[in-house]
Amino acid sequence: MEHVGAADLSDFREEVGRWISDNFPVSLKNMANPMSREAMAFPTEDQEIWRKAMGAKGWGTPTWPTAYGAAGLTRDHARVIQQELLRAGAYNPIGGMGVMMFGPTLLEYGTAAQKAQHLPPIVRGDFQWCQGFSEPGAGSDLVSLQTRADDKGDHFLVNGQKTWTSGAQWAEWCFCLVRTNPHDKYNGISLVLFPMSTPGVEARPIKLINGNSSFCELFLTDVKVSKDQLVGSLNGGWAIAKRLLQHERTALAGSTTTAVEAYSLRELARKYVGTDAGGRIANPDLRARIVANEMEGRIFKQTALRATAEAKEGGDVSALSSMMKNANTRQMQQRTELAIEILGHQGIGWEGDSFSETELTVVRDFLYGKAPSIYGGSQEVQYNIISKRILGLPS
Ligand SMILES: Cc1cc2nc3c(=O)[nH]c(=O)nc-3n(C[C@H](O)[C@H](O)[C@H](O)COP(=O)(O)OP(=O)(O)OC[C@H]3O[C@@H](n4cnc5c(N)ncnc54)[C@H](O)[C@@H]3O)c2cc1C
Structure with missing residues (x-):
């Protein structure tokens, strides 16, 4: 169990308080956290200044390893940062699905190359991710998903439809569950990653009851996904998906x-x-x-x-x-x-x-x-x- 001395933490608290007061734009003080995907896609100038400052410091993902630009701190230190942000009327601008669920999962299952490619932009808040899990016929019963990824040698060709994909119209990347073996329900699913700018990816916003369009239908037609963007083993995606959903529920809780x-x-x-x-x-x-x-x-x-x-x-x-x-x-x-x-x-x-x-x-x-x-x-x-x-x- 990690244990940090009270003296260390009180020095750290002072350092954090000072840094926040030097860097947090006063115009954002006591604002509700603008973490909706739309707000993150269209930030104000001060929100950008704050995101870049926290991203460069690595304090938005305080416990992630320093190798990816994060702060590599203990949970006790992370709690101090959170407390000092609240005390200053500030907020953590580094968030979204990359931080909540994809990053922690990639830390556990990703290759060294995948971590080096994807984690630093999440730590800096440069890229937003969307989650291509649910389909029109696979929500609670996610394991019934039908979106197919066919093996084409050096790449997969992905075809199918996802739905309720939050922030798909603004995200830079998608982590997506695909069927790689139609004959094995549980052991025929893989997790792949692709940029949302890939030809064949089309996000159509759906209007919510509160007037926002924060999620989309996602159509995937002959989307080429490089094989180095397969996370974990081929057909081993279901266990990774379950782990990712735990991270999601913990964050949502x-x-x-x-x-x-x-x-x-x-x-x-x-x-x-x-x-x-x-x-x-x-x-x-x-x-x-x-x-x-x-x-x-x-x-x-x-x-x-x-x-x-x-x-x-x-x-x-x-x-x-x-x-x-x-x-x-x-x-x-x-x-x-x-x-x-x-x-x-x-x-x-x-x-x-x-x-x-x-x-x-x-x-x-x-x-x-x-x-x-x-x-x-x-x-x-x-x-x-x-x-x-x-x-x-x-x-
Ligand atoms: C705001 C919002 C954002 C979302 N964002 C994303 C996203 O980014 N990416 C993504 O992949 N998905 C996303 N989803 C989809 C979400 O994960 C699914 O809506 C959810 O899993 C339920 O699936 P479904 O809508 O197909 O409902 P169904 O599975 O069809 O369920 C319909 C009803 O039946 C009940 N039910 C189903 N099975 C059982 C059972 N075994 N026992 C008891 N009751 C049952 C359900 O509780 C529900 O009341 C989002 C949904 C919402 C509302």
Whole structure:
């Protein structure tokens, strides 16, 4: 288990605090983390300055090896960076699927050449990745995927369709599951990588209920993929995909609780519902439900810290990530439902001058709140994993 002395950490904390205050553009202070794929594709000048600074420092991926430009620090140091960012009203601008799931998987399964090629641009935040897993006939039952990769000697020729591919219209690269043996369901899948600019790759955006088009249908027609972009062994992709999905769930489980929140339920309630003579939120039932939701959020954070500690000790937390994902989703959905309730008739706005920026954000957050119980493996599928792997129930 890694252990760092308190004195080392306090020196490091000072160094981090100083560096953030020297480099973080004040115009970005206390902004909600602009980590949506669209925001990352069209950054402002200051957001670019901040991304480049954190990317060059390697602190956006603090525990990854220095060989790829990352910082090679311990988890304790990484936590200090996160705490100091929050304290300064700053955020980690290095993110996306490359950081959340593909990078950690490549560290484990990639060749030396693949790591040297792909990890440095992820560390710097130069390239975004998209995930070509789901297909029209293969979502929860991912192992039924049909997109084919035919062996053509020095390359594969990929044909098929992916769907719900987040950020495909803006990503530079795709990690994609393909069928390399049609006769073996589980042992006939491989993981390949290709640039999104390859001829034959076409991303068509799909409109979401909240008005954004953050994901796409992805059509692949005679896409040439060089054989050196096969990750792991031929037909050995299913085990790698499962590992990658664990990284995804772990990242999603923590995704909304660490970011600077765009609004506070307490402040909204004080403004829209009013306060009693004691200065408390006037409606006691609502007050209790806000407190319950905040408590659940805090309990979740403590459990996440415990899970991280258990993972450091070598414990198997793979099924726990399913529990954490569902718990985080429920807490976040309850939060957006409460926010809508607090706003009353101001909580039905879509656009226009009669609604403030915050009111519109609440509505769109509420609508987007439906997505987390589907992406990264649906809520029911996580319950299946929990019942089998944690409760030991028959499948
Ligand atoms: C916002 C968003 C972003 C996404 N981004 C990506 C991406 O970047 N890349 C990518 O590859 N995919 C992405 N997905 C797809 C996502 O992984 C799938 O939607 C998800 O796995 C569910 O698959 P499906 O939509 O085909 O639903 P289905 O698998 O058809 O499921 C339909 C319903 O049946 C239930 N169900 C299915 N099987 C079982 C079972 N065995 N037991 C109990 N209930 C079951 C499900 O819970 C669900 O309610 C994204 C999805 C969303 C919503």
